[in-house]
Amino acid sequence: MNGTTGNSTNGNGANGNNFGQLLNLVRASLVKDLRLEWRSKDAINSMLFFALLVVVIFSFSFDPTAEDSRHIAGGILWVAFLFAAVVALNQTWAREMRNQVLDAFRVSPAPPLALFLSKVLANFLFVGILESLMAPLFVVFYNLNSVGPVYQLLITGVLGTWALVVNGTFFAAMSLRTRSREVMLPLILFPISIPAVLAMVQATTAVLTGEASPRFWMTLLGVYDVVFTLVCVLLFETVLQAE
Amino acid sequence: MVDATSNPIPAAALRAVSKHFGRFAALKKITAEFAPSRLYVVLGENGAGKSTMLRTLAGLMRPTHGHVELLGSSDLAAARPRLGYMAHPSLLYDELSALENLQFFAQLYGMGSPATTEARCQEVIRMVGLDPTLQRPVGQYSQGMKQRTSLARALVHDPELLLLDEPFSNVDVQSAQAMVGLLGKMRDTGKTIFVVTHQLPLLASAGDEFIWMTSGQIIARTAEPVPPQTAAGDAFGSEVRL
Amino acid sequence: MKPKMAIFVGVAIPLLVNGTYQALVVAPTEQTMGDVQRIFYYHVPNAWSGAFLLFINLCASVWYLITRNAAADALAVAAAEVGVVFATIVLVTGPIWARPVWGIWWTWDARLTSTLVLWLIYVSYLILRRFAAGGQTPILAAVLAIFAFVDVPIVYLSIWFFRTQHPSPVFGGNGSLDPQMKTAFFMNLFSFTVYALLLLNLRYGLERKRQIFEESQAAALSL
Numbered sequence: 001m002n003g004t005t006g007n008s009t010n011g012n013g014a015n016g017n018n019f020g021q022l023l024n025l026v027r028a029s030l031v032k033d034l035r036l037e038w039r040s041k042d043a044i045n046s047m048l049f050f051a052l053l054v055v056v057i058f059s060f061s062f063d064p065t066a067e068d069s070r071h072i073a074g075g076i077l078w079v080a081f082l083f084a085a086v087v088a089l090n091q092t093w094a095r096e097m098r099n100q101v102l103d104a105f106r107v108s109p110a111p112p113l114a115l116f117l118s119k120v121l122a123n124f125l126f127v128g129i130l131e132s133l134m135a136p137l138f139v140v141f142y143n144l145n146s147v148g149p150v151y152q153l154l155i156t157g158v159l160g161t162w163a164l165v166v167n168g169t170f171f172a173a174m175s176l177r178t179r180s181r182e183v184m185l186p187l188i189l190f191p192i193s194i195p196a197v198l199a200m201v202q203a204t205t206a207v208l209t210g211e212a213s214p215r216f217w218m219t220l221l222g223v224y225d226v227v228f229t230l231v232c233v234l235l236f237e238t239v240l241q242a243e
Numbered sequence: 244m245v246d247a248t249s250n251p252i253p254a255a256a257l258r259a260v261s262k263h264f265g266r267f268a269a270l271k272k273i274t275a276e277f278a279p280s281r282l283y284v285v286l287g288e289n290g291a292g293k294s295t296m297l298r299t300l301a302g303l304m305r306p307t308h309g310h311v312e313l314l315g316s317s318d319l320a321a322a323r324p325r326l327g328y329m330a331h332p333s334l335l336y337d338e339l340s341a342l343e344n345l346q347f348f349a350q351l352y353g354m355g356s357p358a359t360t361e362a363r364c365q366e367v368i369r370m371v372g373l374d375p376t377l378q379r380p381v382g383q384y385s386q387g388m389k390q391r392t393s394l395a396r397a398l399v400h401d402p403e404l405l406l407l408d409e410p411f412s413n414v415d416v417q418s419a420q421a422m423v424g425l426l427g428k429m430r431d432t433g434k435t436i437f438v439v440t441h442q443l444p445l446l447a448s449a450g451d452e453f454i455w456m457t458s459g460q461i462i463a464r465t466a467e468p469v470p471p472q473t474a475a476g477d478a479f480g481s482e483v484r485l
Numbered sequence: 486m487k488p489k490m491a492i493f494v495g496v497a498i499p500l501l502v503n504g505t506y507q508a509l510v511v512a513p514t515e516q517t518m519g520d521v522q523r524i525f526y527y528h529v530p531n532a533w534s535g536a537f538l539l540f541i542n543l544c545a546s547v548w549y550l551i552t553r554n555a556a557a558d559a560l561a562v563a564a565a566e567v568g569v570v571f572a573t574i575v576l577v578t579g580p581i582w583a584r585p586v587w588g589i590w591w592t593w594d595a596r597l598t599s600t601l602v603l604w605l606i607y608v609s610y611l612i613l614r615r616f617a618a619g620g621q622t623p624i625l626a627a628v629l630a631i632f633a634f635v636d637v638p639i640v641y642l643s644i645w646f647f648r649t650q651h652p653s654p655v656f657g658g659n660g661s662l663d664p665q666m667k668t669a670f671f672m673n674l675f676s677f678t679v680y681a682l683l684l685l686n687l688r689y690g691l692e693r694k695r696q697i698f699e700e701s702q703a704a705a706l707s708l
Binding site for chain 3: 174180191192228239
Binding site for chain 1: 298301302303304305320323324326327328330332333334335336337339343347348351352353380396
């Protein structure tokens with residue numbers, strides 16, 4: 001009486017061995033996240049306002065009219081992005097914790113990787129939106145213009161955002177299992193991200209000032225992204241099923 | 244012990260399972276087998292380890308010692324496609340409608356084309372006595388409707404083994420009775436069902452076997468909904484210790 | 486356990502005493518830097534011991550994730566805690582030396598900064614251990630340990646490119662080091678390694694006792 005549905009579903013599909021199914025699940029989960037966000041709009045609204053606050057406060061703190069503002073703009077920009085990203089990342093799993101929906105995912109045969117990738121992509125999108133709204137404000141306030149080619153700034157932006165988001169999503173999942181989880185995320189994310197932050201800032205400054213080549217820093221960011229994406233992918237299931 | 248070894252492949256088995264939280268032992272070396280096609284009612288005080296046992300069976304918690312076998316396999320991941328889990332929290336997204344919720348969870352089980360998935364979701368929603376065309380987000384449902392939807396979510400992939408943790412708390416009597424009726428029917432079609440509950444009267448007639456837990460141990464398994472008369476069974480007397 | 490520990494202590498203390506004697510008395514005074522150079526006999530062995538302990542932390546963490554053996558976790562905690570202590574000593578002795586020699590307390594040099602970043606990472610590891618919920622602590626900590634270790638080469642590479650002014654050619658390059666200095670250095674390197682292992686062993690024993698006690702308490706309640 002056990003057999004009929006059992007072995008067939010078990011054997012081929014549901015373990016997510018095949019790549020197409022993984023992608024389907026990632027897409028389904030991503031679409032679900034975006035739809036939830038669209039309906040509630042709690043994360044994006046608070047994040048947008050927070051981002052605006054960060055830009056304004058930074059502009060007061062670091063004189064935008066200074067001659068050398070171009071030299072410090074890279075640092076200011078990325079530190080601002082980092083703060084905004086942490087606020088966004090802390091919201092990532094909040095939705096899955098409400099009503100303990102995460103348990104429904106954990107008892108299902110869906111591969112944890114699908115959940116992780118969809119969260120990373122959703123965060124990448126959210127943080128990307130924030131950055132593309134904050135960046136123009138900085139440009140206006142600091143009267144910035146780039147000496148080096150702008151496409152390099154875009155590549156740096158994508159690589160840097162991925163670096164923050166991939167580890168951030170992972171560590172946010174880890175912080176779920178700690179007391180005072182909102183505080184925990186930056187405490188573990190920032191130290192590990194130091195080389196990435198250094199690379200983002202240096203690459204951005206190099207392009208803005210046109211005084212050096214950003215190549216080394218962009219390569220380093222790329223390596224950082226690849227290495228940590230791999231580590232996250234390999235270890236996510238361990239963290240998800242840590243209970 | 245009732246009927247512990249009559250069936251060669253138990254639907255679920257605990258082999259010397261302990262679960263410790265630091266110095267606190269929530270489960271203490273439980274060994275038990277559960278034959279398939281039965282409705283088990285798990286009873287006990289708060290903190291007796293009922294939920295911990297269910298979560299351990301569901302693979303949500305890793306036992307500190309011992310191991311769990313589900314549907315004849317000790318690889319819990321392999322049993323997941325045939326396992327349904329429901330808890331007191333709804334495990335649903337409040338912003339989505341019942342159908343949207345179910346469609347999402349059905350996808351986790353890889354149930355085929357969108358059309359068949361949707362048809363199956365609608366079928367299950369009707370099974371629990373709700374209207375699949377309802378557009379309202381689940382967050383606006385009454386507790387009874389939420390739990391019915393939650394049951395539908397646990398059933399969407401037609402699991403053989405169903406683990407329900409306090410499914411009826413704060414649920415109106417009518418919804419609860421409807422759910423119990425459905426569980427009874429499912430048992431009759433060969434499903435194995437565990438219900439952890441405080442509301443014994445609801446399940447007194449539907450349950451096949453009653454599992455009595457006290458401080459992390461199964462102290463008795465009875466065929467009738469009557470508390471055991473052992474020394475440790477005092478906990479189930481008329482006075483409820485708090 | 487006890488006699489073994491006695492031998493261990495009996496070996497480590499004379500070694501450290503001899504190391505100190507070699508460093509402060511036998512080794513000649515360095516010509517340009519003066520006596521402050523002698524701090525190097527502590528600074529470098531401490532750095533080595535710290536790095537060694539953090540490497541043990543990585544191995545224990547991987548071992549834990551594979552076997553889920555509580556002893557592996559005890560070793561990981563012990564190695565991380567003692568390793569952070571050694572790293573702290575390195576971060577304190579470095580500036581004490583740098584101030585008179587370079588004229589500044591701190592410089593953003595590759596090894597200095599890498600040590601600082603490493604120290605920050607492992608302090609966050611210890612904080613995570615403190616805040617993680619119950620039985621999940623060892624798993625989360627082991628995962629973070631792997632992240633930390635993967636980060637180390639990237640940190641070093643990035644800061645090395647950022648700027649470098651550490652006195653690297655102490656060894657290797659010119660080989661002009663006085664033989665007595667060399668003796669003092671290697672004696673201290675050995676002594677501090679033994680000392681680090683002694684502390685690791687003590688802390689590990691303590692953690693194991695705590696684990697076994699906790700386990701026995703949980704088991705005792707089972708009866």
